[in-house]
Structures are given as C-alpha cells and as structure tokens.
Amino acid sequence: MQQTFQDTVKAQILVIGNGMVGHHFIEQLRQRDAGCSVTVLCGEPQLAYDRVYLSSYFTGTPFSELLMSTEQWYQEQQVDLQLNCWVERIVPTERLVYCRDGRVFSYEKLVLATGSYPFVPPIPGNDQPHCLVYRTLQDLQNIEASAAQSKVGVVIGGGLLGLEAANALKQLGLETHVVEFAPQLMAVQLDQAGGALLAQKIQQLGVTVHTGKATQAIAPGTQYRYQLQFADGSRLETDLVLFSAGIRPYDQLGRSSGLVVGERGGIVINDLCQTSDPSIYAIGECALWQQKIFGLVAPGYQMARVVADRLVNQQQATLTFSGADMSTKLKLLGVEVGSIGDTHARTPGAMSYLFTDPKAGHYKKLVVSPNGKKLLGAVLVGDTSGYDTLLQYALNEMPLPANPEQLILPASGQTALPALVLPDSATICSCHNVAKGDIVGAIGAGVCDLASIKHCTKAATGCGGCSALLKSVVDEELKARGVEVSNHLCEHFAYSRQELLHLIQVEGLTTFYQILSQHGKGHGCEICKPTIGSLLASVYNEYVLKKPHVGLQDTNDTFLANMQKDGSYSIVPRIAGGEITADKLIVIGQVAKDFNLYCKITGGQRIDLFGARLEQLPQIWRLLVDAGFETGHAYGKSLRTVKSCVGSTWCRYGVQDSVGQAIAIENRYKGLRAPHKIKMAVSGCTRECAEAQSKDIGIIATERGWNLYVCGNGGMRPRHADLFATDLDTNTLISYIDRILMFYIKTADRLTRTSVWLEKLDGGLAYLQDVVINDSLGIAAELEAQMQRLAGTYACEWKATLDDPQALKRFRHFVNSDKADSNILFVEERAQIRPATAEEKQQFQLQIPVKNLTEESIA
Amino acid sequence: MSFQEICSLDDLVENSGVCVLVAEQQVALFWLRPDDSGGTGELFAVGNFDPVGGANVLSRGILGSVGDKLVVASPLYKQHFCLRTGQCLQDPSLSVPVYPVMLSHHKVLIGSQPVAVDAVAA
Ligand code: SRM
Ligand SMILES: Cc1cc2nc3c(=O)[nH]c(=O)nc-3n(C[C@H](O)[C@H](O)[C@H](O)COP(=O)(O)OP(=O)(O)OC[C@H]3O[C@@H](n4cnc5c(N)ncnc54)[C@H](O)[C@@H]3O)c2cc1C
Ligand code: SF4
Ligand code: FES
Numbered sequence: 018m019q020q021t022f023q024d025t026v027k028a029q030i031l032v033i034g035n036g037m038v039g040h041h042f043i044e045q046l047r048q049r050d051a052g053c054s055v056t057v058l059c060g061e062p063q064l065a066y067d068r069v070y071l072s073s074y075f076t077g078t079p080f081s082e083l084l085m086s087t088e089q090w091y092q093e094q095q096v097d098l099q100l101n102c103w104v105e106r107i108v109p110t111e112r113l114v115y116c117r118d119g120r121v122f123s124y125e126k127l128v129l130a131t132g133s134y135p136f137v138p139p140i141p142g143n144d145q146p147h148c149l150v151y152r153t154l155q156d157l158q159n160i161e162a163s164a165a166q167s168k169v170g171v172v173i174g175g176g177l178l179g180l181e182a183a184n185a186l187k188q189l190g191l192e193t194h195v196v197e198f199a200p201q202l203m204a205v206q207l208d209q210a211g212g213a214l215l216a217q218k219i220q221q222l223g224v225t226v227h228t229g230k231a232t233q234a235i236a237p238g239t240q241y242r243y244q245l246q247f248a249d250g251s252r253l254e255t256d257l258v259l260f261s262a263g264i265r266p267y268d269q270l271g272r273s274s275g276l277v278v279g280e281r282g283g284i285v286i287n288d289l290c291q292t293s294d295p296s297i298y299a300i301g302e303c304a305l306w307q308q309k310i311f312g313l314v315a316p317g318y319q320m321a322r323v324v325a326d327r328l329v330n331q332q333q334a335t336l337t338f339s340g341a342d343m344s345t346k347l348k349l350l351g352v353e354v355g356s357i358g359d360t361h362a363r364t365p366g367a368m369s370y371l372f373t374d375p376k377a378g379h380y381k382k383l384v385v386s387p388n389g390k391k392l393l394g395a396v397l398v399g400d401t402s403g404y405d406t407l408l409q410y411a412l413n414e415m416p417l418p419a420n421p422e423q424l425i426l427p428a429s430g431q432t433a434l435p436a437l438v439l440p441d442s443a444t445i446c447s448c449h450n451v452a453k454g455d456i457v458g459a460i461g462a463g464v465c466d467l468a469s470i471k472h473c474t475k476a477a478t479g480c481g482g483c484s485a486l487l488k489s490v491v492d493e494e495l496k497a498r499g500v501e502v503s504n505h506l507c508e509h510f511a512y513s514r515q516e517l518l519h520l521i522q523v524e525g526l527t528t529f530y531q532i533l534s535q536h537g538k539g540h541g542c543e544i545c546k547p548t549i550g551s552l553l554a555s556v557y558n559e560y561v562l563k564k565p566h567v568g569l570q571d572t573n574d575t576f577l578a579n580m581q582k583d584g585s586y587s588i589v590p591r592i593a594g595g596e597i598t599a600d601k602l603i604v605i606g607q608v609a610k611d612f613n614l615y616c617k618i619t620g621g622q623r624i625d626l627f628g629a630r631l632e633q634l635p636q637i638w639r640l641l642v643d644a645g646f647e648t649g650h651a652y653g654k655s656l657r658t659v660k661s662c663v664g665s666t667w668c669r670y671g672v673q674d675s676v677g678q679a680i681a682i683e684n685r686y687k688g689l690r691a692p693h694k695i696k697m698a699v700s701g702c703t704r705e706c707a708e709a710q711s712k713d714i715g716i717i718a719t720e721r722g723w724n725l726y727v728c729g730n731g732g733m734r735p736r737h738a739d740l741f742a743t744d745l746d747t748n749t750l751i752s753y754i755d756r757i758l759m760f761y762i763k764t765a766d767r768l769t770r771t772s773v774w775l776e777k778l779d780g781g782l783a784y785l786q787d788v789v790i791n792d793s794l795g796i797a798a799e800l801e802a803q804m805q806r807l808a809g810t811y812a813c814e815w816k817a818t819l820d821d822p823q824a825l826k827r828f829r830h831f832v833n834s835d836k837a838d839s840n841i842l843f844v845e846e847r848a849q850i851r852p853a854t855a856e857e858k859q860q861f862q863l864q865i866p867v868k869n870l871t872e873e874s875i876a
Numbered sequence: 877m878s879f880q881e882i883c884s885l886d887d888l889v890e891n892s893g894v895c896v897l898v899a900e901q902q903v904a905l906f907w908l909r910p911d912d913s914g915g916t917g918e919l920f921a922v923g924n925f926d927p928v929g930g931a932n933v934l935s936r937g938i939l940g941s942v943g944d945k946l947v948v949a950s951p952l953y954k955q956h957f958c959l960r961t962g963q964c965l966q967d968p969s970l971s972v973p974v975y976p977v978m979l980s981h982h983k984v985l986i987g988s989q990p991v992a993v994d995a996v997a998a
Contacts, residue, residue, distance in 0.1 A: 081928070087969040508942070530891075530910050540910060542940035543949035568891035572936040572951035575892075580951055584931035827894075830932075832887040832905075834897040840925070840932050855930060 028056035028097070030328060031114060031124035033104050033270065035059035037068055038301030038317035039130030040085050045325035047094045053328075056097040056122060058104055058114070060131075061153060064088065069314055069479075074157050075185045083154075107274040109294045126296055126328055129284060130321075131267035133302040133312070137260045138173070142235030147242060148258045151182045160259065164189040167256030169241050171195075173232055175202040175216075179261035180349040183224050186259065187350070194225045194253060196245065198262075201228055206345060206356035210373075211396040214380045218352045218399065227253065266303045266310055279305040288337040289327055290320045298324045306338060314479065315447040316341035322450070342412060342447060346397075346404045355401040358411050359384050359394035367393055372425045374399075381425035383407070390416050395425075405486045413443050445487055448479025453490055460494050467491055506767070507544040510537045514692065514767045518552050527553065528565040547571050548767045551654055554690040555762050558810045567827075573652035576828065577814050578634055581627060583852040585841050586634060588614070588626040589651035590641050591687060594661040594679035594699075595622030604644040612637055615849045621658035621696070623649060628850050630841055635828050638815045647813040650688060654768075656695045659683035660708065664701030664718070671701035673718030678747070679707075682716075685751065688811045689758065692765040692774075696731075710738045713771040714754055719743070723750045727757060727785070730772035739775070739782050742790060752801055756789045759800035879978065879985040888984070890917070893948065895924050895935035899988045903975055904935035906948060906959060920959040921975035921986050926950045928964070934972065962990075 030046070032039055035057050043057065059065075066083040074080060091098040103117040107127065114122045135150035137143050147163045150156055164170065170186040172179045175197030186193045195202070201212030202219075216226040231248040238244040241254040271277075271284035277293040278284055283305025290298050290306075300320035302312060311317065319338055326336040344357040362369050366387035373380050377399065384394035392410040397403065403424060410417060410424075418424070441454030451474045464470050470491055471477050477484045504513040510533075512520070517532070526532045529549050533541055550569035553559070559566070573579050578586035590605065605624055609616050612633060614626040629637055638648075650656060659682050662668070664675030679699040689695070698709040699716040709715030715726035721744040729738025742753060765774040778784060787793040818824045830838050842858050843850035853861065882896050888907040896903050902924035909917030924932045929952030937948040940956075942965055947956040956965040957972050964970040973990030 079928075079930070089969050509940075534911070539943075540908070540939065540941035540946060542942065542947075543938040543954060546938050546940065564890070567889055568939060571938065572933070575936065580933065580936070582929065582931065582952070584929075584933045584952075826887075827889065830895055831897045831902075832894045833883045836897060838902070838932050 027054075027123050029053045029125045030055045030128065031122055031126070032057045032128045032130060033114070034130035034132055034267075034301070034303070035061070035065045035098070035100075036130060036132045036301065037065055037085065037314050038132070038321050039128075040065035041318045042128060042130060042300060042321035042325060043091075043094065043096055045322050046328065047096075049325055049329040051095075054097075055095075056099065056124075057091075058099050058102045058116065058122065060101075060103040061155075062101045063154070064091075064098070064100070066154065068152075071154070071157065072181055072185050074154070075161075075188050080154060104270060107270050107297075109274050109276075109297060112296065124296075126298070128324060129270060129292070129297065129299040129303055130301045130317075131270065131303040133264040133266045133310075135260060136263045136265045138232070138262050140232050140235060142243070143258075143260070145235065145243070147256060148235065148260070150260050151178065151185070152264075157185075160185065160257075161189065163257050164191055167191060167242070169194070169255045170257040170259060171245060171253060171255040172259045172261055174261035174263065175199070175226065175228065176205060176261065176263070177203060177345070177347070177349070180219070182259050182261050183219075184350045186257070187222075187224060191257065193223070194227060194255065195219070196230050196232060196247075196253070197226070197228045198231050199228065202226065203354070203356075206360060206396075207354070207398070208360050208362075208382060208396050210371075211354075211356075211360075211380050211382065211398045214373075214378065214398045215349070215352060215354060218378055219350050222350050222352070224350060264302065264310075264312055266305070268303055271299065271303075279308065283310050286320075286338075288323075288339065290324050290338055298327075300324055307340065309340070311341055311343070313341070313343060313345075315450075316343075318448060318479075319450060342444075344408055344411070346401050346408075353397070353399060353401040355395065355397035355404040355407075357395040357404070357408055358392075360396045362394065364393050370422045370425065372422070383421055383425055385417060385421055389421065392417055392421070397425075405483075409439055409443055413440055415440075439490070445490055446474075446476035446479065446483045448483075449475040451476040456487070456490055457494055460491070460498070465495065504766075506548060507542055509533065509539045509541050509545050512536065514548060514552070515764060517549065518556070518763065521549075521552055521556055527557065529553075529569050530565075543571070544767075547574070547654075550574070551690045551692070551767075555807070558688075558690075558807050571652075576631060576634060577638075577648060577652060577818060578629070579652050581852070583841055584631075584838060585627070585852070586629050586631065587651070588629055588634070588637055588641075589619070589623060589649035590646040591649040591683070592623040592658075593683040593687075594659055594676050596661070596676055596680060601644065601646070604641070604646070608637055608640050611640075613843075613850060615851060622660050623658060625651070628843060628852070630837055631830050632828055632837065635819060635825055639819055642813070642816050642819060647687070648815040650814075654691055654693050656683070656686045656689050656691075656697070658696060659686075660696075660698035660712070662700050662706035664699075668701055670704060671718070672720055673701055673723070675699040675701035675707065675716075675718055678716065678718075678723070682714075682751075682754070685808055686754075686758065688814070689762075689807060691758070691762050693768050693770045695758070695771070711735065712738065714757070716750065722746050725750060725753060727782075728771040728775040730770050732770075734772070736772040736776075741782070741786065752797075753789055755804040756797050756800045757785070759804050760785070760788060760796075878988050879976070880988055882984050882986045885916075885979065885982045885984065888919075891939055893935040893937065893939070895932070896921075896984075896986070898975065898986050902932050903986060904937075904948070905977065905984065905986075906935075906939055908939060908946065916979060919977045919979060919984065920946070921977040922948070922957065922959060922962050923972040923975075923990070925972065926952055926955075927970050927972065928953055928955050928967075 065085045104114055105117050106115040112124050135152050149159050170191035171194045172183045173196050175195045183193050183195050201209050202216050203212055220226055232245050233248050234246045236244045238254040242256040245253045266283040268278050268282055268284045276284055284292050284299040284303055286292055286299050286304045286306050290300055292299050301317035323336045323338045327334045346355040362384045367384050370383040379399035382396040391414055395407045439453050443453045445451055445453050455474050459470050459474055464473055477487045505511045546569040550566055609626050615628050617625050619625045659679040661676045661679035665671030665673055696712045697714040698707040698712045700707040700709045701718050709717050710726050711729045711731045715729055715738045717724045723745045724743045725741045726738035727741045730736040761771055842853040842861055844853045890907055890909045893904050893906045896905050903921050904924040906920045924934050926933050933951050936951045939948055942956055946959040949956050962971040962974040976987035976991050978985050
C-alpha cells in the first residue's frame with residue numbers, strides 16, 4: 018500500500034531494529050518514562066528473540082521460548098510496533114525515514130539498533146544452494162532443511178560462533194568439519210597453545226578441524242555435493258557449507274544518510290551513543306565506539322541504558338558508555354573455554370604463568386602486570402572452574418596473592434575467591450549490569466531468596482553465565498547476616514527430604530495431607546507432592562495409584578507411561594538384562610503394529626513404543642501383560658535397566674554369566690523408588706561391553722567373582738564409577754548393593770543421582786565403604802532387611818492397574834465423551850509415525866476437522 | 877450464561893484433575909479437597925490446552941499453591957497457571973480461559989463460555 022506524504026506517522030522516538038538490543042532499549046525507556054510516543058520498525062517478521070540461545074532451537078527449545086516479549090506487551094506499553102518493515106533510507110535534514118513498503122515515518126529522536134549480518138567471504142561459488150549463514154531464526158530453519166538432505170557439513174570460520182555452528186551441525190547428525198584461515202581456533206579469545214588444545218579436544222569429539230586453510234572456490238563435488246578447494250591445493254568434499262567468518266555492522270542507513278561511519282564499518286558514536294547527527298543514536302552491534310564493535314549482548318544493553326537515560330532525563334542524565342569487558346566463558350562442543358582480557362600478553366612488560374595437564378587436557382594461563390600485582394588476562398581450556406574468581410581479580414583490579422600461580426594450579430584449595438571479599442562495586446552480572454552492592458542492597462531490603470533476587474535485580478537472567486557466582490554471593494551474604502541458608506524442600510515445607518523421611522518414619526504418617534497439615538503450609542506443589550509420594554513409596558511400598566496418593570504423582574507416574582511433547586505417551590516394557598525371546602519380540606511387534614506405534618530401541622537395551630493416546634494405554638498394556646511383560650518403570654524415579662553383555666555363555670572371553678546376573682539383579686530391584694533414577698550394568702569380563710563403569714551400580718566379572726563399581730553416571734555430567742570392592746561372591750555382592758541403595762534412598766536429596774550424592778557425602782567413598790563393608794554405623798542388617806521387605810512386596814503396577822476398575826477410569830481423555838484428543842496428530846516419516854508439527858496440524862485441521870490420522874487403523 | 881451438566885462428582889478425582897468436553901472445547905476440571913472432614917471441597921475449570929507446550933494436558937498437571945494462589949503446574953514444562961484467573965505465573969502475557977463451574981446435587985455444571993477474570997482483582 019503506497020502512502021502519501023500526508024500519511025507520515027509521527028513519533029517522538031523512532032527505533033529501527035527490534036533485535037535483543039532494540040528490545041532492551043524499549044524496556045529501559047518505558048521503565049523511565051511511560052509517556053512519550055514510540056514507534057519500532059523491525060525488519061524481521063517476528064519480535065525480538067534471544068539470539069544468544071538461538072542454538073538451543075536445535076536441541077528442542079520451542080521458538081516461543083526464545084521470544085523476549087509479546088505483541089501484547091508492546092501494546093500494553095503503548096509502543097507502535099511494525100514487524101516485517103525494512104527501512105531503506107533516512108533523511109536526517111527532514112527527520113524522515115522511508116520504508117521498503119512505501120511507508121514514511123517522522124521522528125524527533127531516532128535510535129538505530131540494526132545489529133549486524135554475517136560476513137560471507139567473496140569465494141567463487143558462495144551463493145549456491147546449501148551455502149548458508151547462522152544468525153537468524155530463518156537461517157536456522159534453512160540449515161535444518163539443508164541438513165536433512167546432507168551427510169557432511171563444513172563450517173568456514175573457527176571462531177566462537179563457528180564452533181557453536183559446528184555443534185549444531187553435529188547435533189543435526191552431519192559429519193562435521195571446521196575450516197579456519199588462521200593457524201588456530203578462536204584466535205580472538207585464545208592464545209596459540211590454548212587454541213591448539215581446543216582443536217585437539219574438539220577433534221576427539223568427532224569434529225574435524227582444519228586450520229591454516231584458505232578456501233578459494235566451492236566447486237561441484239564428486240562424492241558429495243560440493244568440493245572446497247584450498248589455496249594449498251588440498252580439497253574437502255561436503256554437502257553443506259556454513260559461513261561463520263565474522264559479522265559486519267548493518268550501517269548502510271548511516272552511510273547513505275551521511276552519518277560518519279568507521280573505515281571498516283560501524284556507525285560512529287560518542288560516549289552518549291550519539292552519532293554525528295545529535296538527533297540520531299546508534300546502539301548494539303551496528304555502533305562503533307572508539308574504533309570498536311562489540312559483538313556481545315551485554316555492551317549493547319549498556320548502550321541501550323545510556324540512550325534511554327539520555328532521552329528521558331535529558332540534561333539530568335548521568336549514564337555514559339565507557340566500553341565493555343569482552344571476557345567470555347562458555348562450553349564449545351562440550352569443551353570448557355574461558356578467555357579474560359589480554360590473553361595474548363600484549364601489554365608491554367606483561368608476564369605469563371602457564372599450567373598444562375596433558376592427561377586431563379587442561380591448559381591455563383595467567384597474564385599479570387609487570388610488577389606481578391594485577392591480573393591482566395587469562396586463558397582457560399578444559400577447566401574453567403577458576404573463571405569467576407579470575408574475572409573478579411581482573412575487573413576489580415584487586416591485588417593478586419603473592420603466588421598468583423596458585424590460582425591456576427589444581428587442588429591447591431585456594432582458588433575460589435570468597436564472594437565476601439569482593440568490593441561492592443564488583444560487577445556480578447554484566448548482562449544486566451548488576452554489581453555486588455545491588456545484590457547486598459536487595460538482601461538488606463528484605464529480599465531473601467535467590468529467585469526473588471534474580472527477579473528484582475535481573476541478575477543471571479541474561480546469558481546465565483553469572484548464576485553460580487550470584488548464588489555464592491547470595492549464600493555468603495545471607496550467612497553473614499546469620500540467615501541460615503535454606504535446604505527447605507519448597508515453600509510448603511521447611512524441611513529437607515531426609516528430615517521429612519524421618520518425620521514420616523518416626524510419626525508413622527501415611528498420607529500427604531496428614532504430613533502437610535502437621536508440618537507444612539499451603540496446598541503443596543509439583544516439588545513436594547512427588548517427593549513425599551516417593552518417600553511414602555520407599556517406606557511402605559504401596560501401589561502408587563492408591564487413592565490418597567493419586568494427586569501426588571507426576572503425570573508419568575500417574576499414568577505409568579512417559580508423556581511426550583504432544584501429550585501422547587510412550588510405553589516401555591521391562592526386558593530384564595536386555596534378554597528377550599523371539600515370541601516376546603513378536604508380541605511387541607504385533608502390538609506396535611496394531612496400534613500403529615513408533616518403535617525405537619532405547620539406549621538401555623529395550624524397546625520403546627511411542628505415540629499411544631491416554632485411553633489406549635490400558636488396552637496396550639492388557640496385551641503386553643497377558644503375554645508376560647511387566648512395566649519397565651521408564652517413568653519413575655526408580656530402577657531403569659540393568660544392561661548386560663552376552664557374557665560367558667556365548668562370548669569367547671566371558672568369565673561369568675553376566676546376562677544371568679543382570680536379570681537376577683534387575684528382578685531384585687525393579688520397582689524400587691529412589692531420589693532419582695538408578696541404572697546398573699553387568700559385564701562378563703574386563704572388556705566391559707556393558708559399560709558398567711558409567712552406571713550407578715556397575716558389576717564386572719572376574720575369574721574369582723564380581724568387582725563392584727558404584728556411583729557412575731552418564732548423562733549431563735558423566736562420572737566414572739569408583740571401584741568399591743573386588744572379587745565378591747554373589748551373596749556378598751547382593752548384600753552390598755542392598756546396603757548401598759538403601760543408604761542412598763535414606764540420605765540423598767531429591768533428584769540427586771548417586772554420583773552427586775557420593776560427591777557430597779562427607780568422607781566420600783571411604784566413608785561409604787566403612788558404612789557398607791565394615792558396618793561402622795551398625796545399620797547394615799536393618800538396611801538389608803528393609804530392602805528385602807521392599808523386594809518381597811513388589812507388584813507390577815500395570816497389572817495392578819488393569820485389575821482395578823477405579824484406577825482404569827482415569828485412562829480416558831474426556832470423562833464425559835469417548836472422543837479422542839483432536840490435537841494429537843501424526844504424519845509418516847521413515848515408514849513410521851511421528852507427531853505432526855504445529856504447521857502440519859494446522860493444515861490437517863483445515864482438511865479433516867477433528868480426526869485422528871491413525872484412528873481408523875486402530876478401530 | 878448457560879450452565880450445562882457435564883458429569884457427576886464420582887467422575888472427578890480428589891486433589892487432581894480430569895478433562896471434560898464442553899461445547900467442543902477441552903476443559904480441565906480440578907477438585908480440591910485437602911482433608912477428609914466431609915466437606916465437598918472446591919471445583920475449578922480452566923482450558924485444557926497448555927499454551928507453552930502446545931498440547932491438551934493441563935488436566936494432568938499437579939495441583940498446588942504458590943504463595944496464596946492456587947495453581948496447576950503443567951506436566952510438560954512445569955509453568956504454573958492460576959486456577960482462579962488462568963494466568964501463567966512465569967509469563968503473565970500467557971493465560972488459559974477460566975470457566976464458571978458449580979456443583980448441584982452431586983452433578984458438576986459448567987458454563988459454556990469462559991469468564992473474563994481481572995487478574996489483578998482476583
Ligand atoms: C528412551 C531413552 C532414549 C532412547 O531412545 O534410547 C531415554 C529417554 C529419556 N530420557 Fe534418558 N533415555 C534413555 C537412556 C538414557 C541413557 C543411557 C542408558 O541408560 O544407558 C542415559 C545416560 C546414562 C545415565 O543416566 O547415567 C540417559 C540420560 C538421561 C538424563 C540425564 C541424567 C543425568 O543424571 O544426567 C535425563 C534427565 C533426567 O533424568 O533428569 C534423561 C531423561 C529422559 C526422558 C525421561 C526425558 C523426559 O522426561 O521426557 C526421556 C523419556 C523417555 C520416554 O519418553 O520413554 N535421560 N538416558 C533411553 C531409555 C532407556 C531405557 O530403556 O529405559
Ligand atoms: C548464534 C549466536 C550466538 C551468540 N551467542 C552470544 C553469547 O553467548 N553471548 C553474547 O553476549 N552474544 C552472543 N551473540 C551475539 C548477540 O546475539 C548479539 O550481540 C546481539 O543479538 C546484538 O543485538 P542487536 O540488537 O544489536 O542486533 P540484532 O539482534 O542483530 O538485531 C538487529 C535487528 O535489526 C533488524 N534490522 C537491521 N537493519 C534493518 C533495517 N534497515 N530496517 C529494519 N530492521 C533492520 C535486523 O533484521 C534485526 O532483527 C550470539 C549471536 C549469535 C548469532
Ligand atoms: S564383556 Fe567380555 S564377555 Fe562380555 S561381550 Fe565383552 S568380551 Fe564378551
Ligand atoms: S552475566 Fe549474563 S546473565 Fe548475568
């Protein structure tokens with residue numbers, strides 16, 4: 018729609034760009050002044066989203082969670098927001114802004130927050146399909162689509178973003194390469210040795226790193242889609258090319274309207290973030306301050322605050338922009354990397370301390386001032402636990418200890434800087450510019466828990482990098498004020514999990530509401546209800562769907578199945594030790610076929626069937642139970658699987674029957690409720706094909722019996738299990754496991770795996786051995802008896818449910834209709850079902866109202 | 877506002893939720909009855925669709941309270957929705973519809989239209 022000059026929309030403040038910084042500016046402006054009229058013109062089709070966490074889109078974070086605000090919020094704030102509105106031209110003399118769609122806006126003050134765009138090096142062939150960049154949501158969707166048709170992906174550029182992009186390609190299942198022109202990775206943040214170690218570690222994780230390679234052309238490939246041709250004559254074939262060779266500021270608007278721009282791009286600003294035209298400001302990644310572009314969000318936020326302050330308070334404004342710290346700590350492809358200040362020791366006279374541990378793969382470097390008193394920079398690769406402390410030394414220019422090397426030497430016990438000694442001016446959260454003094458002030462004003470402190474100061478709500486430091490500042494500050502740091506379960510119970518367990522046992526309490534009325538307040542919540550449900554189950558081992566316990570369970574425990582993203586459920590029958598007969602395999606296959614379920618072999622040696630609707634669960638389990646299957650407790654905080662290797666029965670190296678042992682153990686502990694899930698494995702010999710040393714309980718056969726390993730963990734924080742006892746006979750083995758597990762159930766906090774429990778246990782492994790092997794507490798017999806009682810009262814929850822008409826009543830989607838949930842819809846992929854995406858659902862629903870795609874096949 | 881008889885009290889689960897169909901809309905119906913003292917407790921009805929997870933699951937969430945607000949926690953990603961106002965406590969820009977509900981002679985009656993609730997007043 019072409020509009021005439023008369024239609025010009027007048028705004029006191031006009032903002033171009035609604036990225037992270039543009040959005041922050043609006044928040045800051047409205048916090049200071051609700052009155053002035055504001056218009057925002059945004060080139061992207063959606064509201065500002067969190068670019069920093071953009072990559073989490075690939076690990077399943079729905080895009081809606083990345084949005085920083087809503088259109089409704091903009092309406093409430095009375096901000097006129099124009100999405101999909103690309104600005105072509107500014108005419109500063111007339112204070113007018115022209116958009117691509119023909120609209121014209123006038124302003125009194127203009128704020129440019131146009132950010133930057135990825136630089137694509139001028140390599141012939143760079144404009145072909147499947148040659149992509151990594152910056153916007155649209156880019157990510159393009160990458161996803163391209164990856165679905167690709168096997169190999171190459172990222173050109175080995176900087177911070179390039180490595181993040183490589184991680185994304187790896188997660189999308191591609192064979193991944195990183196090509197870097199410089200002789201090392203992350204040349205901006207790391208020194209040469211740090212970059213080399215990073216490259217080595219990343220290679221070990223399966224990403225191939227090519228440094229010192231100048232790409233000259235992208236030609237057609239022979240084996241894969243393209244061939245990258247390098248200056249040194251070497252070649253690399255790939256299906257997908259992802260450029261991550263740096264960013265360039267979106268400064269065209271400034272350039273064409275005569276604002277001063279830097280030689281290498283960027284709209285020049287002063288300390289007030291004003292451009293060469295005093296009515297025009299520039300903030301974020303499009304702005305050039307003292308020859309520097311800041312490619313991080315925190316400096317952009319600072320600029321946004323400066324301009325908001327300036328526009329509202331005018332002559333009384335106090336804030337100025339004075340540069341920003343570019344230190345970073347992050348995890349790249351699983352490798353911890355930290356970079357602070359002058360990493361290359363470029364300050365004249367600077368001295369460096371180096372520490373390397375080739376075995377653990379740690380590299381640490383301190384750069385200190387010529388007199389050894391101040392920390393100028395640091396590089397940490399492999400272990401960034403000292404980062405917060407070092408950053409505080411550097412930022413606050415605090416005097417270093419006499420032997421600064423202590424700060425990077427392992428286990429010197431000295432490294433953590435107590436938060437108490439930090440000055441009040443120390444910046445704790447750089448994203449939201451929160452100093453220690455702000456946090457102490459909030460505590461002084463009566464804000465006493467971490468969540469409220471986060472809420473009122475905004476600390477740790479940006480990139481999240483400061484969360485650990487914030488927590489220690491809060492904890493220490495509260496302690497210093499004599500407030501006991503709470504281990505309370507939640508707002509309803511001022512007790513820890515163990516304390517509640519004691520209350521239940523000592524007072525013989527049997528229901529949640531008894532416990533709540535005597536020891537708690539409010540109505541409970543999704544934390545205390547399942548916890549108490551689990552405690553009651555481990556004390557009394559009653560059927561979990563018995564009436565008083567019903568409302569206590571998570572949906573997974575209530576319906577004895579795992580809820581999936583679309584509200585359907587998965588079904589995991591127990592397949593003890595991973596051993597299964599052909600007949601049972603056929604039953605599973607037949608059931609899956611009859612109900613059109615998605616089949617997948619799990620990481621725990623059994624079979625998961627996905628896509629069952631709530632009302633189908635009992636029908637499916639009826640068939641499975643009749644065929645002799647039991648529930649696999651995939652939903653519970655309970656024993657999952659006991660993985661086995663084939664062992665001495667078949668394997669030429671096996672020394673014991675690992676399968677038989679695994680089945681016996683799985684049957685002993687199945688159904689056991691615990692603070693977290695428990696996994697076990699039994700290997701038939703030292704080759705360890707069952708990976709027992711990554712389990713909570715790991716057993717490895719020896720010539721003379723069984724070696725017992727404890728408290729291993731895979732998952733988010735892998736931990737190698739500790740050798741607990743060697744060459745045990747089966748009876749001793751079982752009695753040790755009984756004691757360890759029962760002791761764990763009695764003493765661990767909620768949602769604590771055995772690995773973390775052991776690390777927190779005073780005295781550690783030696784103490785646990787003392788309690789279990791030497792019975793130092795005199796409770797061994799009692800622990801065993803309790804376990805025996807639980808094992809003796811085991812009953813399959815699915816069988817019990819099928820026998821209970823009252824419990825079965827719950828397995829209906831509607832209590833007043835036989836209809837199915839019309840929002841559960843599937844499409845076919847690789848010859849099986851998968852949940853339809855939101856877009857697909859919309860299409861279906863237009864075509865076939867309220868109908869399940871698989872309904873017919875089941876009837 | 878017309879009320880419709882939806883189900884009987886026996887169809888509900890104490891201190892937990894069920895889902896009912898009201899005028900082709902999915903409604904999560906909760907029965908809060910924290911003691912056995914004989915009272916009938918309190919009923920709440922809100923939309924069953926979880927706007928965060930994008931699935932019809934709120935009836936399968938755990939009931940509880942945050943401060944003095946009665947809430948249900950979504951079983952998918954644990955956001956709390958206020959039973960009286962429908963508002964999401966974690967993201968006040970989101971909310972679920974709230975339906976008027978009453979109990980009469982052991983029957984549950986639900987209004988066919990959601991009510992407008994003033995989040996601040998409630
Ligand atoms: C199905 C399965 C993946 C697969 O397709 O293979 C799976 C699926 C889930 N895993 Fe897992 N895990 C599966 C094996 C594993 C393994 C491998 C193993 O067991 O050998 C691990 C690492 C080993 C470990 O736990 O030490 C694993 C580490 C996790 C973790 C991280 C735990 C940790 O301590 O760091 C979670 C999250 C949690 O429990 O809080 C998790 C959580 C989940 C949940 C429950 C997430 C959820 O809430 O929806 C998934 C639901 C399953 C479902 O809907 O049926 N899953 N998960 C595997 C089921 C095994 C089984 O037969 O029971
Ligand atoms: C994958 C990724 C990971 C990152 N990780 C981190 C991190 O861990 N830590 C960190 O601090 N930073 C990180 N960053 C950088 C951070 O995201 C940026 O510093 C920040 O987004 C800059 O905000 P901005 O508002 O200046 O620019 P942008 O977010 O780019 O927003 C600018 C907006 O303006 C629009 N626009 C431009 N020109 C026009 C025009 N002419 N008319 C209308 N609209 C226009 C653009 O379309 C865009 O929507 C990361 C960036 C990416 C891409
Ligand atoms: S662990 Fe030993 S017994 Fe088991 S499969 Fe491997 S080699 Fe064979
Ligand atoms: S430093 Fe980013 S959230 Fe605090």
